[in-house]
Amino acid sequence: MTHPAADRPAPDSGASAGATGLAPVRRGGLTTAEVAERVANGQVNDVPVRSSRSVKEIVRANVFTRFNAIIGVLFAVILVVGPIQDGLFGLVIVANTAIGIIQEVRAKRTLDSLALIGEARPEVRRDGQVTQVAVAEIVLDDTVLLGIGDKVIVDGAVTEAEGLEIDESLLTGEPDPVLKHPGDLVMSGSFVVAGAGAFTATKVGRHAYAARLAEEASRFTLVKSELRTGIDTILRFITYLLIPTALGLVISQWSVEHNDWREAVRRTVAGIVPMVPEGLVLLTSVAFAIGVIRLGRKQCLVQELPAIEGLARVDTVCLDKTGTLTEGGMDVLELRALDDAGDGERLRRALGVMAAADARPNASMRAVLDAYPAPEGEGREHWRVLEAMPFSSARKWSGVQLLEPGGAEASWLLGAPDVLLPTGHPALAEVDELGGQGLRVLLLGRTPVPLDAPDPAKDLRPLALVVLKQRLRPDAASTLRYFEQQRVQAKVISGDSAVSVGAVAASLELPGAEHPLDARTLPSDPEALADTAERTSVFGRVTPQQKRELVGALQSRGHHVAMTGDGVNDVLALKDADIGVAMGSGSEATRAVAQIVLLDDSFATLPSVVAEGRRVIGNIERVAGLFLVKTVYSVLLALLVVFTQLPYPFLPRHSTLLSSLTIGIPAFFLALAPNSERARPGFVRRVLRLAVPGGVIAGAATFTAYALARADHATDLKSDTSVATLTLFIVAMWVLAIVARPYTWWRVLLIGAMCGAFALVMVVPWLSNFFQLQLIDSRDVWTGVAIAVLAGLLLEVVWRFFVTRGPDQA
Numbered sequence: 001m002t003h004p005a006a007d008r009p010a011p012d013s014g015a016s017a018g019a020t021g022l023a024p025v026r027r028g029g030l031t032t033a034e035v036a037e038r039v040a041n042g043q044v045n046d047v048p049v050r051s052s053r054s055v056k057e058i059v060r061a062n063v064f065t066r067f068n069a070i071i072g073v074l075f076a077v078i079l080v081v082g083p084i085q086d087g088l089f090g091l092v093i094v095a096n097t098a099i100g101i102i103q104e105v106r107a108k109r110t111l112d113s114l115a116l117i118g119e120a121r122p123e124v125r126r127d128g129q130v131t132q133v134a135v136a137e138i139v140l141d142d143t144v145l146l147g148i149g150d151k152v153i154v155d156g157a158v159t160e161a162e163g164l165e166i167d168e169s170l171l172t173g174e175p176d177p178v179l180k181h182p183g184d185l186v187m188s189g190s191f192v193v194a195g196a197g198a199f200t201a202t203k204v205g206r207h208a209y210a211a212r213l214a215e216e217a218s219r220f221t222l223v224k225s226e227l228r229t230g231i232d233t234i235l236r237f238i239t240y241l242l243i244p245t246a247l248g249l250v251i252s253q254w255s256v257e258h259n260d261w262r263e264a265v266r267r268t269v270a271g272i273v274p275m276v277p278e279g280l281v282l283l284t285s286v287a288f289a290i291g292v293i294r295l296g297r298k299q300c301l302v303q304e305l306p307a308i309e310g311l312a313r314v315d316t317v318c319l320d321k322t323g324t325l326t327e328g329g330m331d332v333l334e335l336r337a338l339d340d341a342g343d344g345e346r347l348r349r350a351l352g353v354m355a356a357a358d359a360r361p362n363a364s365m366r367a368v369l370d371a372y373p374a375p376e377g378e379g380r381e382h383w384r385v386l387e388a389m390p391f392s393s394a395r396k397w398s399g400v401q402l403l404e405p406g407g408a409e410a411s412w413l414l415g416a417p418d419v420l421l422p423t424g425h426p427a428l429a430e431v432d433e434l435g436g437q438g439l440r441v442l443l444l445g446r447t448p449v450p451l452d453a454p455d456p457a458k459d460l461r462p463l464a465l466v467v468l469k470q471r472l473r474p475d476a477a478s479t480l481r482y483f484e485q486q487r488v489q490a491k492v493i494s495g496d497s498a499v500s501v502g503a504v505a506a507s508l509e510l511p512g513a514e515h516p517l518d519a520r521t522l523p524s525d526p527e528a529l530a531d532t533a534e535r536t537s538v539f540g541r542v543t544p545q546q547k548r549e550l551v552g553a554l555q556s557r558g559h560h561v562a563m564t565g566d567g568v569n570d571v572l573a574l575k576d577a578d579i580g581v582a583m584g585s586g587s588e589a590t591r592a593v594a595q596i597v598l599l600d601d602s603f604a605t606l607p608s609v610v611a612e613g614r615r616v617i618g619n620i621e622r623v624a625g626l627f628l629v630k631t632v633y634s635v636l637l638a639l640l641v642v643f644t645q646l647p648y649p650f651l652p653r654h655s656t657l658l659s660s661l662t663i664g665i666p667a668f669f670l671a672l673a674p675n676s677e678r679a680r681p682g683f684v685r686r687v688l689r690l691a692v693p694g695g696v697i698a699g700a701a702t703f704t705a706y707a708l709a710r711a712d713h714a715t716d717l718k719s720d721t722s723v724a725t726l727t728l729f730i731v732a733m734w735v736l737a738i739v740a741r742p743y744t745w746w747r748v749l750l751i752g753a754m755c756g757a758f759a760l761v762m763v764v765p766w767l768s769n770f771f772q773l774q775l776i777d778s779r780d781v782w783t784g785v786a787i788a789v790l791a792g793l794l795l796e797v798v799w800r801f802f803v804t805r806g807p808d809q810a
Contacts, residue, residue, distance in 0.1 A: 029125035029143040043140035045154055045204040055105055062100045062285070066239065067278045068093060074269045078652060081262045085770055086652040089273050092660065096282045100289075107289035110296035114599060120588040122153050125198065142201045147360035148390065149568040149587025151191045155207075156199035158184045162359055163195030163390045169572060177394070191589035193544075193568050194392040196359030227309050227617060230683040231284060231624070238277065238631055245635050246272045248642040256647050267648035271641070274634035274655045277627040279664055283671045284620050290672065291616040298608055299584075299600040307595035310579040311613025313560040315678065317483055317606070318551060318573065321494035321501050322363065323566035323583055324603055325508065327471040330363050332371035333439065334467040338427055347444065347464050348372045349383060350402070350412055357388045357400050362567075364442060365391065365398070367468055368414075389451050391415070393495055393544050393569035401451045411451050413460060417443035418497060418518075418541070420457050427462055435500035438507055440468040470504065475604035477508045482607040484511065486676065489559075491537055493547050495569060498540025505538045512537030519546050529553045547573035564606070565590055581606070611676060618675035621683060622739055623667040625690045629735050630663055632695020633702065633728070640703045647717060649706045649724040653771050657761065658725065661754045662732035669750055670740065693798045694735050701791035702728040705784035712780060719776045723784045726775065729758055730788035731795070738799050 030038075038044065053061070075090030121132040125143040135153055138144065144156065146164065158164065158180045165177040168190040177193045180186065186199050249271045253264040291308045295301075302308060319325060335351075337344055349372075356374035358365050375383060382405035391398035397415020404410060413420060417431045420443050431441045445460040483490045490510060494501045502516030516538040523529050530553040539550065547563075551573045554561050563570065563577035566586030574580035575593045582594035583601045591597050598605050634655075641648050650658075680686075706724035733755060740747045761767045768774060775781050 028128040030139070030141060031127055034141070035126060035139055038139040038141070043204060045136055045138040045201075046206070053104075053108065055108070058104045058108065059101055062097050062104065062282075065281065067235075067276045067281070068097065070242075070276055071273065071278060074273060077265060078269055081265045086266055086269070088656040089652055089659075092656060092664070093278060096279060100282045100285050103286045103289040103293075107292040110293050111302065114296055114299070114301040120151065120153070120591065122150070122588075138201055138204060140201055140204050143198055144201055145196075145198045146192050147196045148192050148194055148362070149360070149589055151588040151592050152186045152188050152199075154188050154201045154205075155203035156186050156201045158182050158186060158197060158199045161195065161197040163388060164192065164197035165194040165392065166190050167193045167568075167571070177392070191568060191571060191587070191592075193394075195390045226681065226683055227284070227620060228306075230687075231280065233684055234624075234628065234687070235277070235281070238275070241635060242272070242275050245275065245638050245642075249638045249648065252642040252645060253648060256645055263647075266651050270650045270652045270655050271634065271638045271648045273652055274630050274659060275638070277631050279667060280624055280627040283623055283667055287616045287620050287671050291612050295596075295609060295612055298605050299598070299602070300605055300609055301584075301597040301599055302595070303597065304595045307579055308613050309617050310560070310595070311562070311610050312617035312678065313680070314488060314562045314579060314610060314613070316489045316491065316554055316559045316561045318491050318493050318547075318554075318561060318563045318577070320565040320567065320570050321492055321496060321504060322470070323586065323601075324564050325473060325476045325492065325504060327473055330367040330440065330468045330470055332367050332466060333469045334465075335371075336430075336465040336467060338462050338464055349375050350446075351414070351444065351466070353383045353385065353402060354398070354400050354412055354414055357385045358390055358398065359388075360390065362391055364440065364468060365414075368466065387451050389456070393567070395419075396495065396541070397457070399451055399456060409448075411447050411449060411456055413445050413447065413457060414442055414466070416497065416541070417441060417462075417465070420445060420460055421462060425462075427465070431465065431497070432499050434465070434467055435497050436503050438470065438500060438503035440470055440496060440500055442466040442468065472504070472507070473603050475602070479603055479606055480508050480510050483610075486607075486610070487678070488610070489537075491533075491539070491550075491554075493539045493542050493550055493573070495542055496540055498538065501540040502538045510537060516540055519543070522546065522549075526553065526556065530557050533557075534559075544569040544572050548576050551577050562610075564603075566601075581609070611674075614678060615673070615675045618677045619671045619673060621687060622675070623671050624683075624687045625694070625739055626663045626667050626670075626736065628687060628691035629694040629698060629732070630659060632691055633699035636696060636699030637703055640699070644707070646707070646710060649702065649721055651721070651772065654721065654725050654773075657758075657771055658728055658732060661758055662729065662736055666736055666740070666750055666754060669746075673747075690735075690739075690799065694795060697791050697794050697798070698728060698731040698735065701731050701787050705780075705787045708783055709777070709780040712777060716776070718772055718774055719780070722773045722775050723777075723780045725773060726762075726781065727784040727788045730785065731791045734788075734792035734795055738795060 071090065071093045075087055075093070078087040078090070120135060122135065122138065123130050123132055123145040124138065125145065130145065138154055143159065144153065146152070152166065159182055161180050161182055164180045166180055166186060167177045168187060180197065250268050253268045253271075254261070256264070288308060292302050335344065335347060337347065351368050352372040352374040355361060355365050355369035355372065361369060384403040385400050386403055386409070387401040389399045395415070396419040397413050399411055399413040401409070401411045418428060421428055427443070431443075434441045442465070443462055444464045444466055445457075445462045447456065447458065447460040449456050449458050480490050492501055492505050492510065492513075498516040498518040502513050505513035505516070515536070517532070517536045517540070519539050519542040522532060529549065533550050533553040534557055542550070547570065551561050551563055555578070561577045562579040562581060563573045564581040564583075565574055566583035568587045568589050571589045571593055574582065574590055579596065580594035581596045581598065582590040584591070584597055584599035585601050596609060637649065702724050705727040706720055709720040709723040733751065736754070737751055740751060761771055762773060762775070
């Protein structure tokens with residue numbers, strides 16, 4: 001970032017004790033030696049900026065889990081009693097954990113590299129020169145420069161101020177910006193909404209105001225999301241259920257197999273292992289990590305991982321026009337003098353002086369400066385700036401007090417015509433006509449009233465209209481069409497005139513753009529405001545506070561709102577929205593509060609961002625049902641063998657085979673598949689609606705086939721286990737076939753491949769011997785198949801009448 005004011009020579013060296021009684025500091029900034037001394041003393045801003053988890057933390061989080069501990073103990077038991085093929089589940093857990101670590105480390109590297117690109121680099125004055133430094137390189141007593149849109153990085157005392165207005169609402173809740181003067185204090189976490197200036201850093205690092213809060217709130221995290229909360233609730237319930245069930249299973253198997261304690265141990269382990277949905281947590285972490293990596297490839301920085309889930313739930317996107325639908329730059333199309341405006345050259349010179357006086361010009365002022373450069377040499381001496389008031393989104397105008405050629409003194413204002421002119425003024429009809437063409441129009445006026453008066457626009461004489469052409473983003477129309485197709489409402493909320501914003505939105509074919517609303521007519525009643533916010537698509541002349549109120553109004557009606565923006569006037573709305581999306585070239589303040597930053601400023605990336613969120617959450621919900629069906633049928637089978645005093649129907653190797661072919665491998669592919677369905681509340685209820693009846697049906701069918709086979713030949717446990725394995729495989733594949741809908745070629749191929757793999761295990765001698773599977777009695781086999789088919793038909797009934805017709809499926 002470049003501060004025009006910073007190009008001026010630094011003030012003469014002198015003492016500045018500030019407001020805190022610190023040692024005097026030269027106004028030209030610290031010297032290199034003084035900086036080195038403070039670094040050596042540890043007086044640096046050492047608070048990490050948006051830090052991801054360390055590799056050590058990732059490894060610890062993936063390895064030392066409650067379920068890994070359970071599986072690890074059971075694996076150690078199998079290593080003692082043998083044989084090794086019954087310990088396959090332990091190798092699967094090791095592989096799963098390794099995959100989770102690798103993917104999270106990849107995501108970490110992606111996040112860290114993108115965060116480095118998007119990191120703010122504040123300007124400081126050292127050795128009398130302005131230089132950019134990393135946030136962590138600021139030291140105590142540094143002179144830090146500020147301009148509009150900059151975030152105050154550390155606490156300090158103001159040393160220079162040119163109309164410097166700072167918004168402290170994120171810290172204090174006070175909505176009005178505070179005008180700062182030399183000697184006033186500034187707090188880290190606030191941001192500049194108007195003007196420019198500089199301050200001396202008085203508190204850095206963890207001593208700065210709200211630094212601890214900022215450090216904790218800015219970490220990448222998986223917590224505080226409905227998805228993670230729902231999964232944790234399910235896992236906690238399973239843990240409570242697992243303990244008594246496992247104890248009962250241990251006692252029953254020792255009672256049944258009292259002559260072969262090793263067999264009793266193996267079948268006990270086989271009953272406990274599938275109760276643990278170990279892959280669910282893994283796939284959740286992997287899906288999030290891969291989502292981050294995919295978005296990173298599109299130059300999209302995810303600053304908080306729950307944002308991926310939030311994206312999947314978005315049903316309303318609020319867009320700021322400038323910098324989102326239009327590119328940041330503008331071009332002056334015409335300077336249209338109004339009646340009795342006088343010399344056009346005089347107007348152009350005044351505009352040039354105004355633009356040059358702005359320490360941090362916005363896009364409109366930069367266009368004016370490009371079109372009308374400030375007069376130089378002799379011409380410049382005839383125009384002297386006495387005072388400047390920078391543009392403010394709340395005021396909608398900027399101004400300078402000039403000493404004009406000839407000695408006259410007057411204030412020149414440039415801003416929104418409908419704000420500076422009274423209602424019904426003849427010039428406003430011309431403004432509306434130009435705005436209807438999608439052009440941006442500013443009014444240039446002159447008044448004898450000084451800028452520090454209560455109403456500087458009083459007695460304003462309108463002189464000219466500055467007509468600006470906005471550059472539409474070439475991808476804006478297609479992006480809006482995508483949102484319409486996905487049933488996501490798009491609303492344009494802009495500070496420009498409603499007519500101009502409506503014309504731009506209409507040219508992009510946004511539904512409802514033909515009825516733009518001037519935000520100055522918004523109702524104050526919350527219910528009426530919410531009604532207006534829901535039915536209106538385009539809002540103009542919106543103040544920063546009103547943007548925040550519109551977001552809140554939409555949220556009050558149950559909408560999940562994403563807000564995009566690039567300017568300081570968007571900060572409050574970005575902070576309050578469910579998902580804040582900032583442009584990479586936007587202000588430091590917007591990037592700091594947003595959960596997602598589009599580093600390449602590409603509006604066309606938004607559909608990919610929303611689609612990625614839906615893919616991650618939709619697929620996690622899809623595969624969660626698979627894992628929980630396994631848990632339910634495993635618990636039911638364990639309870640049934642406890643009450644009937646039968647040997648558990650499986651060995652650990654059978655559980656591993658069934659889990660891998662019907663859940664583990666398919667779930668991995670399903671978790672990474674495209675999914676455009678918008679996420680809805682009620683994750684736990686929806687997952688259990690299939691998992692509980694599906695697990696009960698699978699468990700009951702398997703136990704029925706197993707019990708009938710035992711009744712025929714009670715001594716041939718291997719044959720009975722084979723029948724139970726076949727029955728459970730068919731029912732579990734039926735569940736997979738339901739979860740995999742709607743079918744695509746690769747999903748059909750996936751299901752076919754799993755069936756083919758199981759068939760190979762049954763017919764290839766060394767595989768059937770390895771897994772101890774042998775189908776001897778054809779009557780038992782066909783009985784098991786018939787029971788499985790009946791169970792599958794019952795699953796279809798459950799799916800059709802209880803799942804797809806649930807209350808949240810409407």
